[in-house]
Amino acid sequence: MKQKNIIALGVIAVGVVAAVVTGYQSRNLGTSSSVAKSQIPGDAVTVEGTAQGMDGDVKVELILTRDKIYSINVTEQNETPNIGTMAVDQLPASIFEANSLSVDAVTGATVTSTAIKNAAAQAIEAAGFDPANFGYTKEEKKEVTVNLEDIPADAVTATGEAQGLGGPVTVEITATADRIYNVVATGDNETPGIGTKALEQLPGDIISANTVDVDAVSGATVTSDAIKEAARKALESAGFDAASYKGGQSASKVDPKDIPADAVTATGEAQGLGGPVTVEITATADKIYNVVATGDKETPNIGTMALEQLPGEIISKNSISVDSVSGATVTSDAIKNAAAEALKSAGFDPESYKG
The missing domain is CATH 3.90.1010.20 (Sufe protein. Chain: A)
Incomplete structure (x- = not known):
């Protein structure tokens, strides 16, 4: 009787190990969209590209000619199950059907979606083709140049802090009673590609609009709100009323x-x-x-x-x-x-x- 129990437990243990291994492997496998092999022309090129995702590299394999994608396959990824993997499951088909990288990101999986597009663009470049021909536009960082000579002597620099998504967000602001001259936002633990986008974009928006009441960055509401709240606290710390700054004045x-x-x-x-x-x-x-x-x-x-x-x-x-x-x-x-x-x-x- 004991021997049978030992055998049964051994079978269960093997099953558990197999399940763990299978689960791990499925997490690393992506999805593909392609035409039948017989429809792929002889001059098509097979190439691979890699880009940073949320949890590591995302690798994409493409088969394409100069103007058409015949196959797209996510060959490696370690993205968050049911979040990043939603983009892995859905985006290749969208790119394949549109024959373009200019497709909407999967809601809630912006970082992984962007990684798939960037990896595909890298693959297209490796093939000697122009990603722009497939609707790819590299996102440019929005910068607001601040000339230190334009900041008056009576301007005050102060700091404020608020809770972001991953940790504290700090804002250093330089202002007078009626104008905001410079804003620097930092948050070491905000989500790469999402919260960090708000950290890069919102300071310029605040300076340009001359108010902390600016729109949140899409997909980064928590970090955006933290930046605005920290900016308000910084202005209050400097002895100013954040509500007195009028947008577009x-x-x-x-x-x-x-x-x-x-x-x-x-x-x-x-x-x-x-x-x-x-x-x-x-x-x-x-x-x-x-x-x-x-x-x-x-x-x-x-x-x-x-x-x-x-x-x-x-x-x-x-x-x-x-x-x-x-x-x-x-x-x-x-x-x-x-x-x-x-x-x-x-x-x-x-x-x-x-x-």
Whole structure:
């Protein structure tokens, strides 16, 4: 009887080992999509590419010609089961069917999806072909250049911290009471390719929009929120009110000594793309001395470009008849209309200002 039990336990043990080995192997195997071998032309090339995934290298094998993918196979991966492996299971078929790397990432598996595309692009390059012909666009990092000479002497640098997805996120911010000049965000334990994308992108968005109330980076909401919260704490630590920074606010640099005593300051408002746009203008009957444009709801890096650029254009040309900022026509028109309303409110004729 004991012998039978020993044999039975031995069989169970072998079964467990086999299950573990099989499970491990299936985790490393990918999926493939291809045409029948008979349909693959003789000039097709078989190549392999590798890219960093969430949990190690992702390897992709392609069979292709200059303009067509005949087979795509994820040959090696160690991605998270039921998360990264969803991309491994689904993306090759999407790429194969579209004959393009320009396909949507699998929801919740952005890092693995990107790794598959990057590995496929590397394989295409190894074949001597251009990945761009297959819709591949390498993601460029968005950078905002900060000129230290533009930071005034009264600017304050302070630090704030908030909890991210993987650990603390720290933000160092340099600002005055009404303008944010520099932002540096760090978070050593945020998810590579997801949280790190927010760490790279959001500081520039905050600087450009001159507010911490910017959109979260898609797929990285927790890290994005941590950056914004840490930025608020940094501003408060510096003695400033984070809510007082208005998105897309632009003021021209005018020496008050150059503004005559008879100049009038008035305000006008017009509808922008996302909400009201307000313009404060200081002028005499024949000269515009200062323009401040504010639009809290205008699109970051599009409408805000108009809010930043147009006031200076209006002053330098001494006219509200200036060209709209490319791609930001609605916000540009709102600024000009609000400026016209402000001049009328001051008792001046907007048409009398000649550029």
